[in-house]
Amino acid sequence: MVRLRLDLGYDGTDFSGWARQPGRRTVQGEIEQALGRILRLAGPPALTVAGRTDAGVHARHQVAHVDVAVGCLSELDRNRRRGGAAAGPGAGAGSVVEAGSVAEAGAVVAGGPVVQAGPVAPAGSVVGEGAGSADAGTPVVASDGVGPAADGEAVAAVDGDAAAEELPLDVDERLATLVRRLAGVLPPDVRVHRVSVASEGFDARFSALSRRYAYRVSDAPGGGDPLRRREVVWHNRPLDLDAMNAAAERLLGEHDFAAFCKKREGATTIRELQRLRWVRQDDGLLVATVVADAFCHSMVRALVGALLAVGDGRRPVAWPGQVLAGAVRDSGVHVAPAHGLCLEEVRYPPVEELAVRAAATRRVRTL
Structure with missing residues (x-):
């Protein structure tokens, strides 16, 4: 394998x-x-x-x-x-x-x-099913040039450029x-x-160090760019960038994010939120960068939903941190729409640390 x-x-x-x-x-x-x-x-x-x-x-x-x-x-x-x-x-x-x-x-x-x-x-034969069935440098091909020759079927003769074309790929x-x-x-x-x-010890899920998401929001009075409607959410109230970032800082670190996750049987909701920061781009678009070692179900969209409520003045800056401390799902947290969210990057450790990282990730965390 x-x-x-x-x-x-x-x-x-x-x-x-x-x-x-x-x-x-x-x-x-x-x-x-x-x-x-x-x-x-x-x-x-x-x-x-x-x-x-x-x-x-x-x-x-x-x-x-x-x-x-x-x-x-x-x-x-x-x-x-x-x-x-x-x-x-x-x-x-x-x-x-x-x-x-x-x-x-x-x-x-x-x-x-x-x-x-x-x-x-x-040398020169195909490794795998039927490997080694021809002399060196003479691959067996069916008369139609597709797949191995069937029993009793004539073997196509190949030489020169044709022979080179039919040599197995590396x-x-x-x-x-x-x-x-x-x-x-x-x-x-x-x-x-x-x-x-894949490198030795690589596991796409358990070897990962972190995942980076971006959430894109437009608060333009006339609505968002119609050409980007599949990836940008329009918020119909103006957003205060500084207030959202002040609220986000209270969520960083390792916590039980049960208040922002949909609980799954047997799964932990303890995560390390490494980065949560909003920027307003030159075109007016607000983009949140969210980085964690892992995320539980709906966590990013719930965090964004809470911060949008702060940004448009419906909630105070301290509110998301208070919800986090409660460690239970708060009905006041509305999950932001899915289409504004995009997985941008998955980071892995050096090759020699892949297996160790995978073993550590498999352990159920506690605070």
Whole structure:
């Protein structure tokens, strides 16, 4: 098996959130279906994501991982005459393997450790299903040029440029091919920007150090820019930037954010809020940057909703801090609309600290 890291983005407007749900269109469902189709898997593979987003929430940079059999990647060698196979930028730490060396060594490097890829095959043959079935430098192809030759079917002779075209791809080329094919299969409101071999110990969810969100609000008297209506919320009262920031400062640090979360059975609501700051841009747009080690369900939108109430004068500056101290959900906190929220960045520690971070994150926190 090999773990692949996916860096992706999406417009959440027409999705019922990230998580797969029967009968609903979700980001996870779309990507898993596309991967299963491209890699010809028996069923969709299971994605693990850095942070699940609610319906309508966007992501400029989301991160997920998926575990697949190394042999599945050989599917990307097929249909090359139709799809092309130009290599893109490097596929990540430890993923660069010279063409032919995977077959000779029988392994793929995944962030340092060797991931076994089955029996050793001659140089130039495809590693995976059917690997090693041809002499070195003579890949077996069906007469239509797609996939391996069926039993009893004549093997197409290849030499010169044709032989070079049919040689198996190296890891970087395969993953660059996967990105291109995902772009052709996925709908335009979700895009996988990069696929790389994950470093040792990497877990998209548990290895993350922090997540950074942005919430965008317009308080322009005439309404927001119609061209940005899917990502900017219009607030129909003028907002006091200084008051919102003064209230936000009282929320920073490690606290039990039960007052701003939808409680889930068995899940802790203790989080470390590292940054919560509003700025007014030159175009008049107000943008809140919210950073925490992790977020519980609806936490960011509830925090924003409380601060908007302070900003337009309906609540005093001290009110959000008082709600936090109560540690119970306050009916006065209104969750801000989903479409103003966007996941901008997920940060991870250095490679050598990934596994340690994942183990620490899995422990249930207490104050």
